[in-house]
Amino acid sequence: MKELSETIGVELSFPNSFLEKGHFQERDLILVDKIPLAFQIQTDNGKKWYPTIRGVLAWNMETSWAAVDHGAIPFLMNGADCMGAGIHSADPEIEAGNLIWIRDQQHGKPLAIGVAMVSGNEMVEMTKGKAIKTIHWVGDELWELET
Numbered sequence: 001m002k003e004l005s006e007t008i009g010v011e012l013s014f015p016n017s018f019l020e021k022g023h024f025q026e027r028d029l030i031l032v033d034k035i036p037l038a039f040q041i042q043t044d045n046g047k048k049w050y051p052t053i054r055g056v057l058a059w060n061m062e063t064s065w066a067a068v069d070h071g072a073i074p075f076l077m078n079g080a081d082c083m084g085a086g087i088h089s090a091d092p093e094i095e096a097g098n099l100i101w102i103r104d105q106q107h108g109k110p111l112a113i114g115v116a117m118v119s120g121n122e123m124v125e126m127t128k129g130k131a132i133k134t135i136h137w138v139g140d141e142l143w144e145l146e147t
Contacts, residue, residue, distance in 0.1 A: 004030070004038050004049040007099075009063055024145060032058075036145060041099060041135065043115065050099045053138060056110040064098060066090040066116075066123055066132060067105040076102060076112045081134050084118070084126025094120030102132060112137035 005012045020031040030038040037055035040047050072086030088105050094116050102112040114132040123131040
């Protein structure tokens with residue numbers, strides 16, 4: 001939980017919650033009151049814990065994000081990687097290889113989780129090419145498990 005707390009920038013505490021560890025599609029999950037709020041992802045630097053989309057919502061995550069325009073949303077909802085041309089702003093602290101969340105530009109709601117292929121500043125400047133490899137999105141099997 002310490003790694004997850006550091007990732008999201010919030011001290012996690014679950015005094016009255018039912019915590020479980022589960023496994024779904026080759027990934028370990030942390031379930032809080034039966035809702036998967038975090039999952040373990042294999043990265044170039046080893047396995048890392050990161051919030052699911054529901055975790056981003058539950059913990060009001062404010063770092064490691066990229067915001068996309070309305071035109072990118074249908075593609076993300078089908079599991080497509082995020083193209084740089086659709087990104088209008090991003091956390092400048094993002095580095096290539098970081099786990100990040102993608103939000104809609106207008107409402108700030110999380111749409112997907114992915115791995116940055118370039119830095120946050122580079123994403124914003126891109127006019128073509130992939131910027132984020134998508135690994136979890138609203139509507140995928142993990143999202144459906146969460147409801």
